[in-house]
Amino acid sequence: MASTTPINHPLPQEGDRGEDQWITPRNRRRVVAIAGGGPTGMALALALHHHGIPAEIFEARTQAEVRQDARVLALSDGSRQILEWLNAWPQHAATSIQRIHISHRGALGRTLLRASEMDVQPLGWVLPAEELITTLEAAISHAGIVYHEQKKVGTPRVLSRDGLKPTGRAGDTPAFALTAWAEGTVHDTHPVHDVTAHDYAQHAVLCQTHTAQPHHHIAWERFTEEGPVALLPLGNAYAVVLTCAATDAARITALSDADFLALLQQRFGTRHRFTSVTPRKNFPLGLRYRQQTVAERQVWLGNAAQTLHPVAGQGFNLALRDVWELARTLHHAPDPGCAQLLATYVRHRQLDRRGAIGFTHALIHIFASTSPPVRHARSMGLLALDLFPSLKNFVARRMIFGARAW
Ligand SMILES: Cc1cc2nc3c(=O)[nH]c(=O)nc-3n(C[C@H](O)[C@H](O)[C@H](O)COP(=O)(O)OP(=O)(O)OC[C@H]3O[C@@H](n4cnc5c(N)ncnc54)[C@H](O)[C@@H]3O)c2cc1C
Incomplete structure (x- = not known):
């Protein structure tokens, strides 16, 4: 040093x-x-x-x-406790997450983390960075x-x-x-x-979207070959974090609303129908x-x-x-x-x-891989998570409390 x-x-x-x-x-x-x-x-x-x-x-x-920070943050309940202790928890702007649905496009296996099954309530919170x-x-x-x-x-x-x-x-x-x-x-x-440093050569495109159905406080994490797409419940809308190749970021950010909605629908699948979208911003990603x-x-x-x-x-x-x-x-x-x-x-x-x-680094590698053995292991992993409550509980607590989950 x-x-x-x-x-x-x-x-x-x-x-x-x-x-x-x-x-x-x-x-x-x-x-x-x-x-x-x-x-x-x-x-x-x-x-x-x-x-x-x-x-x-x-x-x-x-x-x-x-x-002027366009980011939307998903915070754990542990973070909410720290911010409350600091007298800085913007309760009025926070939307709770009661369930997290994790899946991979085109592969078997998915897992659903439910607040009601874990001994944490709720699973987390979503709020605009600006409000925080x-x-x-x-x-x-x-x-x-x-x-x-x-x-x-x-x-x-x-x-x-x-x-x-x-x-x-x-x-x-x-x-x-x-x-x-x-x-x-x-x-x-x-x-x-x-x-x-690890350059993932990816950007995150951020915006908000409305869907035909209400969100019911469910967050979605959908992995695709082009990168993950996250939908986070925020007010009566969803905050979108769409990951794409760095070389595609400017083009995707500049798409018309109709073209962006079509892309989002294609990446996310049919579990939600997207009806409107706000202007996009993008951020480079790396570790x-x-x-x-x-x-x-x-x-x-x-x-x-x-x-x-x-x-x-x-x-x-x-x-x-x-x-x-x-x-x-x-x-x-x-x-x-x-x-x-x-x-x-x-x-x-x-x-x-x-x-x-x-x-975080392992998630990116496992879910970005196109190799058949890794794809198979990934599907099995999501299935296993769903079948073994203690494993699922561990993953949820890891995300919520960090090392205190051990
Ligand atoms: C797309 C995206 C989504 C994210 N989603 C989540 C999420 O869901 N949950 C989560 O927990 N985290 C998330 N994050 C991470 C989160 O946004 C950051 O961890 C957090 O904003 C970092 O805050 P910070 O204060 O450390 O840095 P910043 O917000 O970048 O603030 C740093 C400040 O330092 C100032 N500064 C820089 N250099 C100097 C200097 N030399 N002297 C004085 N001032 C200086 C800058 O002007 C700036 O205001 C996300 C990040 C991205 C990019």
Whole structure:
């Protein structure tokens, strides 16, 4: 693990702004600087606040830009519990999932996970990322946490009143006890070059659709050779996540409504008839993760630590468990950047993190394969899931509680 020299430490320097805004020398040793004011960064600031650790958020964009997030998130009930604890659960915008139907087009076998059969109720929740962000912002403001807009943190630059400027002199001391990176991307430009990447050469096309029949709180995950299609119940509509080859993404996104509905129908099959669709947006998909999620006085969380394929809806769920564990570990710590505490955090997160990365990566490989033995095993696997309640219960709990399912 590389250590960070002060010149690379991407921290705001005192004197760059009035002291009323910056942390003073006396108290700054306990403050955590959070780089990235998206859902992970805001959830972390709130969790630290609950554990008696002050934090400030530095966000590269304006809050209005951060709010414009077209993603729709499927969250576990465990995530709902964490967000409720943070006073940031947008109940009004959440639709419950009571059943999840998993199948593969053109193959035998399917499985149905039912909340009524599991000892979890409901299986999960669906909500627009925008609503979550708005609720988190309100909680941040209510807690009095400072949120600096348009303040990009990065090496080798530091923050100043006017935005970015070159780093300070060698020998500058870090202004904060800890920098928590919640910048939403796994960069390999930071001091530690230990990024693992898999390019699935896929994009997700997102939109919402109405169907002739009501959704009855059923989520659908349908695997096809072209990639998975997920339908998530949202209000009285369905949020669609249609995965396609990267080379097809622009064309599919630009299809007319009628042509897109025809494509969706062909990919999904006949269990629902789609009647209308909203404009489409697309996102590139891949897997990127850091081997090391801490370095000297730094920690990476959420998508900055691991960016997953959304197939199993694990990304933000995993981020919230990172947040929960880090804040719990740092509880009232006199020095939140203490190396021993960071090592404890890493140890506690290892199993869940590796499990979620491996689970998601395996799903993509197993369901994308066209080889006959894998197709056969896949059908058998879905049948087995349906026939063995304990196995099914395990998969549901893995998706809902992460490593706590073990
Ligand atoms: C199509 C799709 C569907 C998904 N579905 C699900 C799902 O169903 N369930 C689920 O749990 N997860 C899902 N995810 C994952 C989920 O969206 C992410 O895990 C979550 O949004 C990540 O939040 P974040 O705060 O870590 O990153 P972001 O939301 O990307 O926020 C990072 C913020 O950091 C700012 N920033 C970047 N660099 C800097 C810097 N140097 N200094 C200051 N600020 C900086 C950015 O401007 C941004 O606002 C999905 C993802 C995709 C792409």
